[in-house]
Amino acid sequence: MSRLAAAAPITVRMKGAPAGRPAAGDAQAAHGERSDHSEHGEHGEHGEHSEHGEPAVSHEPGPARLLADLPVPGEWRSLARHRSTYRTPPPASARPNRRLIELVGRAGLRGRGGAGFPTVRKLEAVAGGREHRVVVANATEGEPASAKDRLLVTRMPHLVLDGALLAAHAVGAEEIVVCLERTGREAARALHRALAERAGREALVCSVRIALTPPRYVAGEETALVHWLNGGPAKPTVAPPRPFERGVDRRPTLVQNVETLAHLSQIAAFGADWFRRAGTAEEPGTTLFTVSGATRPMVLEAEIGARGRDVLAAAGALPAGRLQAVLVGGYFGTWMAAGDLEGSLLSRGALSHLGASPGAGVLVTLPASGCGLLETARILRWYAGESARQCGPCTFGLPALAEVTSALAAGRARSDDVARLQRWAGDVEGRGACRHPDGAVRLLRSALSVFASDVAAHMSGRPCAGSKQPAFPVPAPSKEWR
Amino acid sequence: MRRHRQPVALIVDPISCDGQGVCAELVPEWIRLDDWGYPIVEAGAVPPELVDRARWAVSNCPALALSLRPERAPAATPSARRRP
Numbered sequence: 001m002s003r004l005a006a007a008a009p010i011t012v013r014m015k016g017a018p019a020g021r022p023a024a025g026d027a028q029a030a031h032g033e034r035s036d037h038s039e040h041g042e043h044g045e046h047g048e049h050s051e052h053g054e055p056a057v058s059h060e061p062g063p064a065r066l067l068a069d070l071p072v073p074g075e076w077r078s079l080a081r082h083r084s085t086y087r088t089p090p091p092a093s094a095r096p097n098r099r100l101i102e103l104v105g106r107a108g109l110r111g112r113g114g115a116g117f118p119t120v121r122k123l124e125a126v127a128g129g130r131e132h133r134v135v136v137a138n139a140t141e142g143e144p145a146s147a148k149d150r151l152l153v154t155r156m157p158h159l160v161l162d163g164a165l166l167a168a169h170a171v172g173a174e175e176i177v178v179c180l181e182r183t184g185r186e187a188a189r190a191l192h193r194a195l196a197e198r199a200g201r202e203a204l205v206c207s208v209r210i211a212l213t214p215p216r217y218v219a220g221e222e223t224a225l226v227h228w229l230n231g232g233p234a235k236p237t238v239a240p241p242r243p244f245e246r247g248v249d250r251r252p253t254l255v256q257n258v259e260t261l262a263h264l265s266q267i268a269a270f271g272a273d274w275f276r277r278a279g280t281a282e283e284p285g286t287t288l289f290t291v292s293g294a295t296r297p298m299v300l301e302a303e304i305g306a307r308g309r310d311v312l313a314a315a316g317a318l319p320a321g322r323l324q325a326v327l328v329g330g331y332f333g334t335w336m337a338a339g340d341l342e343g344s345l346l347s348r349g350a351l352s353h354l355g356a357s358p359g360a361g362v363l364v365t366l367p368a369s370g371c372g373l374l375e376t377a378r379i380l381r382w383y384a385g386e387s388a389r390q391c392g393p394c395t396f397g398l399p400a401l402a403e404v405t406s407a408l409a410a411g412r413a414r415s416d417d418v419a420r421l422q423r424w425a426g427d428v429e430g431r432g433a434c435r436h437p438d439g440a441v442r443l444l445r446s447a448l449s450v451f452a453s454d455v456a457a458h459m460s461g462r463p464c465a466g467s468k469q470p471a472f473p474v475p476a477p478s479k480e481w482r
Numbered sequence: 483m484r485r486h487r488q489p490v491a492l493i494v495d496p497i498s499c500d501g502q503g504v505c506a507e508l509v510p511e512w513i514r515l516d517d518w519g520y521p522i523v524e525a526g527a528v529p530p531e532l533v534d535r536a537r538w539a540v541s542n543c544p545a546l547a548l549s550l551r552p553e554r555a556p557a558a559t560p561s562a563r564r565r566p
Contacts, residue, residue, distance in 0.1 A: 237497070393516060393520050396518035397518060400517070424517065
């Protein structure tokens with residue numbers, strides 16, 4: 001623990017300068033040329049106001065890297081301005097660029113879509129496949145409590161596109177597909193505008209198209225995404241083969257989250273050593289968090305391994321210790337008692353000891369007045385509605401889990417219902433083609449543990465006062481699969 | 483009797499499986515059904531004495547959802563379960 005603490009101190013961003021930027025001469029770009037990184041000083045004030053349902057953005061606790069130069073809502077960051085910091089990615093080639101892959105390996109970049117898989121291993125796998133490879137930039141962000149991917153694509157489309165182009169260059173891909181949920185119109189507009197801007201000024205170095213996916217949670221899972229891009233429904237397929245072996249049009253396909261790609265742009269510009277200056281040795285760099293629940297939604301950037309308390313405070317989510325619990329990792333995550341989360345470091349390594357994971361950097365706070373069992377039952381219903389209904393244990397198990405948990409929340413569970421929930425959890429886990437049912441099971445188990453005293457109270461017919469006031473937003477299930 | 487002695491594991495394709503339960507009747511020592519009628523298969527190598535019946539279950543699955551694949555590991559503990 002102390003090692004992590006030492007490796008990941010919270011540094012408050014220096015006024016006016018993006019703290020994450022390297023000193024001149026510090027970083028070598030992947031292709032041997034030093035990047036020109038002029039400093040941009042302007043930033044919005046802390047806690048910029050949200051508009052049109054967009055999350056607010058906090059520049060605490062820093063150091064801001066991805067968000068260091070974030071334009072305010074409505075402001076367009078031009079390609080020329082972007083190019084004053086980031087050089088044009090090299091043109092696509094059928095041959096992988098081993099130096100760039102090696103650079104990503106040295107940086108220790110891990111995926112920011114939730115699973116935290118080492119990016120270099122995906123790059124190597126795709127680069128090792130047949131030619132005519134494809135890169136899919138995944139901005140579908142089906143997790144209801146996450147807003148960071150949309151924020152990046154909407155406000156920093158050039159950074160994301162550069163990352164996708166660099167990934168294509170690394171693996172030797174000639175085609176890029178950027179996937180967005182159909183409902184994210186603003187993000188799609190920003191991407192189209194960014195592509196149009198490039199078409200006028202830069203030879204398009206790779207074919208790039210935008211695909212608008214059905215707004216379903218599992219549609220963003222990589223085999224589902226590939227299935228849909230190939231003309232099928234956006235439902236997971238049995239793996240293997242994984243997309244890196246046989247993906248879009250049966251070609252080796254790299255599916256990578258857009259925040260990961262944005263980090264890749266910065267690694268190419270500023271180098272692996274610079275990247276490793278933030279975060280922990282195992283999980284270098286910064287990451288974006290979306291904090292919501294008891295307070296208004298906020299996106300902020302922090303070093304991996306930042307302390308939970310500091311991240312919550314930076315998001316304005318610590319109103320004098322009035323939090324009861326935090327859903328860590330979002331609806332696909334686990335409950336933690338507020339005190340445990342506040343004291344913990346937010347890294348995959350530190351949280352795994354507590355049976356949790358930061359996932360895609362999502363923290364949903366439950367106020368002292370809320371009922372964790374009620375929220376769990378509501379989220380389990382959402383899980384059941386989001387099931388692709390392909391695998392029996394998911395199709396039938398998730399509604400059953402939701403039903404009994406609802407009864408528990410309402411104080412009308414039977415005496416053996418908790419034992420039944422535990423048994424079903426064991427029976428459902430690991431039995432889907434994808435991890436969807438596993439997410440429901442993990443959430444439920446954490447609820448039964450974190451809210452154990454509530455479970456006892458509800459079982460004895462004394463449901464808590466909050467059990468009639470739902471607090472979390474639960475999206476209605478979409479009917480669309482195509 | 484068996485054609486070769488390489489250890490094999492029983493694998494269910496969870497998308498193809500429609501829970502008819504034939505497999506659990508044929509190899510109850512290795513396959514049980516959950517509360518919704520879908521098979522839960524033990525992980526690891528099928529014990530030698532069950533391999534013939536496991537092959538029979540594979541060829542009798544109405545949904546063609548069951549298969550055998552080579553398994554390097556020795557027989558798993560009975561409590562271990564397959565994690566696709």
